[in-house]
Amino acid sequence: MIDIKNLVVRRGEECVLRDFDAHVPEGTSVRVTGPNGSGKSTLLRVIAGLTAPDAGQVTVAGHPPADPAVRALRGFVQEPPPLYEHLTADEQLCLVAGVWRLRARDLRDRAAALGLGDRFDVLVGELSLGQRKKLGYLCATAHEPRLVLLDEPFNGLDAQAEQAVRDDLARWRADGRTLVLVSHSDASVAGLVDDTLTVGADA
Numbered sequence: 001m002i003d004i005k006n007l008v009v010r011r012g013e014e015c016v017l018r019d020f021d022a023h024v025p026e027g028t029s030v031r032v033t034g035p036n037g038s039g040k041s042t043l044l045r046v047i048a049g050l051t052a053p054d055a056g057q058v059t060v061a062g063h064p065p066a067d068p069a070v071r072a073l074r075g076f077v078q079e080p081p082p083l084y085e086h087l088t089a090d091e092q093l094c095l096v097a098g099v100w101r102l103r104a105r106d107l108r109d110r111a112a113a114l115g116l117g118d119r120f121d122v123l124v125g126e127l128s129l130g131q132r133k134k135l136g137y138l139c140a141t142a143h144e145p146r147l148v149l150l151d152e153p154f155n156g157l158d159a160q161a162e163q164a165v166r167d168d169l170a171r172w173r174a175d176g177r178t179l180v181l182v183s184h185s186d187a188s189v190a191g192l193v194d195d196t197l198t199v200g201a202d203a
């Protein structure tokens with residue numbers, strides 16, 4: 001699903017990723033590890049087509065990451081979640097439902113299961129950190145992508161929401177989807193990953 005050869009990414013003067021190689025077969029669940037600042041989020045952004053490599057080759061399902069052909073295939077749970085502050089939670093969900101031609105009702109059901117049932121009419125800008133995290137997670141995964149990129153998906157979540165996300169990941173994994181996950185919490189990802197990719201100083 002993902003092939004990376006000799007990847008180099010610079011941020012300003014700093015070389016964040018240097019000659020990084022990885023192969024993530026379709027249907028595998030991979031955790032990206034490394035110290036703070038080692039380039040884990042940068043790597044996810046490259047796979048998501050949001051950061052262009054300075055050198056090297058990266059393909060997702062045989063296409064360059066920014067190719068429109070892989071857009072619907074992929075979902076990216078970002079940290080912090082990119083949301084429209086001036087919309088209500090429900091308007092944000094409806095926007096995403098419209099983009100992917102989904103039923104808003106189904107997204108509302110998922111939102112309610114995550115504990116957002118009484119937040120639909122609240123402005124995104126007035127949601128708590130954990131509520132924003134839940135909404136961002138739903139928006140990023142609404143179209144049930146074959147490749148799910150997750151950057152610290154458990155940060156700020158209460159126990160019920162963490163379990164709901166873990167259940168989703170287990171279901172997607174059993175369904176043969178490909179997961180690439182950054183998390184500093186060993187407990188949160190326990191039993192959910194097949195392999196580890198290490199970036200940075202301890203690589």
Ligand SMILES: Nc1ncnc2c1ncn2[C@@H]1O[C@H](COP(=O)(O)OP(=O)(O)OP(=O)(O)O)[C@@H](O)[C@H]1O
Binds near residue numbers: 011014038043
């Ligand atoms: N937009 C940016 N502009 C300049 N430098 C950046 C930018 N984003 C990240 N960096 C730098 O790139 C390096 C890698 O950052 P990145 O966020 O990928 O690390 P990380 O491994 O995900 O860190 P953490 O574990 O703290 O989340 C850091 O040194 C950071 O300062």
